[in-house]
Amino acid sequence: MATSGKVIRCRAAVAWAVGKPLSVEEVEVSPPKAGEVRVKIVATGICRTDDHVLEGCFPNVVFPVIPGHEGAGIVESVGEGVTSVKPGDKVIPLCLPQCGGCSFCLNPESNYCVKSHVSEPQNLLPDKTSRFTCKGKQIHHFLWVSTFAEYTVMPEYAVAKIDAAAPLDKVCLLGCGFPTGYGAAINTAKVKPGSTCAIFGVGGVGLSVVMGCKATGASRIIAVDINKDKFAKAKELGATDCISPHDFKKPIQEVLTEMTGHGVDYSFEAIGHVDTLTAALASCNMNTGVCVMVGVPASGSVISIDPMLLLSGRTWKGTLLGGWKMRDCIPTLVSSYLEKKFNSDVLISHTLPIAKVNEGFELLRAGKSIRCVLLF
The missing domain is CATH 3.40.50.720 (NAD(P)-binding Rossmann-like Domain)
Incomplete structure (x- = not known):
């Protein structure tokens, strides 16, 4: 794509401090480095865990941060060495990565990965740098995926390619809640x-x-x-x-x-x-x-x-995450969705533009929404 290798300016909902509403800002998103993928997020759900971030009760989160972890999008560009996805692929970012090489990933009975936030902070990408800046300040990642940004960067093992027929504004729920x-x-x-x-x-x-x-x-x-x-x-x-x-x-x-x-x-x-x-x-x-x-x-x-x-x-x-090995199972779950083996659409009670992200959180806190999906 024309944006490959370049810094992209786009919208993102930034949490500047604990207890403050999100602020929709223009952010700069750097290109992916080796082993990384930059994704254009099309839709993202609001999960209670994101609210925990804003309340300051999710461990190891550093502010300012771009929350969001229940998204779906399209690969914009990939870094050196990435082979499992290519530009144009539909994908779901994984808030629980699957590196494929640790003892947990190699255990068929485990869906944990030592790269997850339970083992190490995911405020920065694995090389300990951020791909986000806003108003001259570094912005931190959340669970490596930060799906409240229109473009976001994550390690290759934190993204899963899905069926091209999947409606991204529906299957984003398969990233966490469902x-x-x-x-x-x-x-x-x-x-x-x-x-x-x-x-x-x-x-x-x-x-x-x-x-x-x-x-x-x-x-x-x-x-x-x-x-x-x-x-x-x-x-x-x-x-x-x-x-x-x-x-x-x-x-x-x-x-x-x-x-x-x-x-x-x-x-x-x-x-x-x-x-x-x-x-x-x-x-x-x-x-x-x-x-x-x-x-x-x-x-x-x-x-x-x-x-x-x-x-x-x-x-x-x-x-x-329900015991699923995420990179292996999310594509299969999407296929099952397309085959109408379950209907997760019934969980979507509201759809809002990213500009109304705070309204989505108000609906969640008031118990008036099941799942609110934000669209870019």
Whole structure:
């Protein structure tokens, strides 16, 4: 392309400081270096994790920063040595990279990678420099992908080529929210047909868990949320029961135990609160119940539990992006979307231009959106 090898000036939503609204600015995006890819972002979802960044409770983020990690776009140019994608390819940036060479990537049972933010900060690209500047200042990356920028640069192993027929304003959700929830049920919990499930929190990720539980053949799917406005969509996607903790005087885990006899077979916490994490664990049956942590608690959170909750046989486990090996699985998920094996479009409640990014966050915080997609 004509822009190859040149600095590109474009729009980006910049977070200058904790607690401040995003500011849509003109930024400069440098060309990709060896092993890197520069992508023109077409659409990006707003995820709760992005809100955690603005609140200052996502670990290792350095301001000023360009957030965003649930995007889809087109390769503009590639650096030396890049072979898996070329200019013009449709791609999804990966907030969980897959380097292909570490012990986790080589383990077929793992979807973790030592290049992820859990192991090392991703404020700068691997060579410890940024590709973003604005008003003469260096701007930091977020999870190496920074999809709130119209053009962004990332390592080759943090991008996946997808089917050219994919609508980018729809499949951007496959970069984080949908596969996290859907995979939590299918890959992490391995929900069995005929089982009972409880999902704590039915926002975008929680609803994706509901869809995963339904796809596996669960017979009873109980949605738990304090926002009853979410219940209609939860039932549309497969929930058989919807309950609010505010409607009961006893702890919600006791309510679920009474509803099911001995507790649910599988519970999922898709909020990221310490109290609901404990309730989710206690709500699954005491011997064979499986509780999956899906939501991301605030940095520094500590959970205190009764050891008997686990000694009796329950399994408590976490999930990272739904257990998918991202570079391997995202193209397959996109193909499944195109084949109508699932319909993640139902999660898109709002579509806004990037200029209205702060309005999108207001909808999220008010509980009025499931997923808001921003368009450049």
